[in-house]
Amino acid sequence: GEDVEQSLFLSVREGDSSVINCTYTDSSSTYLYWYKQEPGAGLQLLTYIFSNMDMKQDQRLTVLLNKKDKHLSLRIADTQTGDSAIYFCAETVSGGYNKLIFGAGTRLAVHP
Amino acid sequence: EPEVTQTPSHQVTQMGQEVILRCVPISNHLYFYWYRQILGQKVEFLVSFYNNEISEKSEIFDDQFSVERPDGSNFTLKIRSTKLEDSAMYFCASSEELARPKNIQYFGAGTRLSVL
Numbered sequence: 001g002e003d004v005e006q007s008l009f010l011s012v013r014e015g016d017s018s019v020i021n022c023t024y025t026d027s028s029s030t031y032l033y034w035y036k037q038e039p040g041a042g043l044q045l046l047t048y049i050f051s052n053m054d055m056k057q058d059q060r061l062t063v064l065l066n067k068k069d070k071h072l073s074l075r076i077a078d079t080q081t082g083d084s085a086i087y088f089c090a091e092t093v094s095g096g097y098n099k100l101i102f103g104a105g106t107r108l109a110v111h112p
Numbered sequence: 113e114p115e116v117t118q119t120p121s122h123q124v125t126q127m128g129q130e131v132i133l134r135c136v137p138i139s140n141h142l143y144f145y146w147y148r149q150i151l152g153q154k155v156e157f158l159v160s161f162y163n164n165e166i167s168e169k170s171e172i173f174d175d176q177f178s179v180e181r182p183d184g185s186n187f188t189l190k191i192r193s194t195k196l197e198d199s200a201m202y203f204c205a206s207s208e209e210l211a212r213p214k215n216i217q218y219f220g221a222g223t224r225l226s227v228l
Contacts, residue, residue: 035219042118042221043155043203088155097143097167098207098215102155 002026006089006103012110018076020106022089025070031098032065034074035088037105043088046074076108084110114138118204118220125194125227133189133223135204144187145205145217146179148172155203161187194227201225 003025012018024032030051035043049056049063049072056063062075076083086105092098117136125131137144146158159169161179178190187206191198201224205217 031215033216043205043219045216045218048216090155092215097160097162098210098217099145099157099160099168099170100147100155100205100217101157102147104154 002091002093002101004089004091004101004103006087006106008104009107010109012079012108014079014081014110014112016079018074018079018083018108018110020074020076020087020089020108022072022074022103023070024072024089024091024101026091026093026101027067027070028093031092032063032072033088033090033092033100034061034063035090035102037086037088039085046087079108079110081110081112084108116204116206116218116220118202118223120223121221122224123226125225127196127227128193131191131194131225133191133202133204133225135187135189135220136185137187137204137206138208138218139185141206141208141218143167143207143210143215144179144181145207146189147203147205147219148200149203149222150197150200158189158202191225194225196227199225199227 033048034046060077064073088105089103090100144161149155160167201222203222204220207217
């Protein structure tokens with residue numbers, strides 16, 4: 001069945017790079033997403049990658065996709081305190097109506 | 113920038129009562145979704161809706177749940193007789209199309225439902 005796994009917690013120093021990892025099980029995934037959730041707020045779409053891509057860069061964000069290992073990562077360069085949030089990896093699978101399957105979320109704590 | 117709006121932000125209700133959670137999707141979007149997040153758990157898919165009918169639903173979406181698009185702008189989730197375990201954050205999402213690249217789902221800020 002479909003499943004998405006993430007590590008639950010990451011702590012980094014301000015200015016360092018953060019790397020948040022995710023693994024998924026469904027090889028028919030068509031899209032993989034990263035959403036950000038700040039305390040008490042909704043889900044903000046950060047970036048996404050098509051399953052036929054290996055990498056996508058968007059300003060401070062770099063997404064890497066290893067289809068063989070079904071591994072997705074989100075790298076945040078020059079991490080700031082405003083990046084502190086929960087980051088959710090999600091996938092959609094081919095067919096159907098594009099329901100999203102979410103991981104449990106990685107809580108990123110940025111300290112001075 | 114267009115956004116999905118949800119009301120209310122927080123709903124408190126007594127067990128057994130009916131609640132209606134409201135969403136206004138992005139205006140040119142055709143596909144609508146509800147998800148929920150029980151505190152400390154994963155965000156879970158509930159239902160997708162297109163062309164005035166349910167297109168897909170999860171096991172969670174039992175007979176106590178219903179969705180409706182009562183007019184051209186609102187999309188509602190009704191829980192007929194709330195249970196304690198319905199307490200969660202409920203997210204509405206919408207997308208323009210099913211085919212990429214217009215199938216990206218945009219989420220509202222959520223409604224926190226507290227069942228007492």
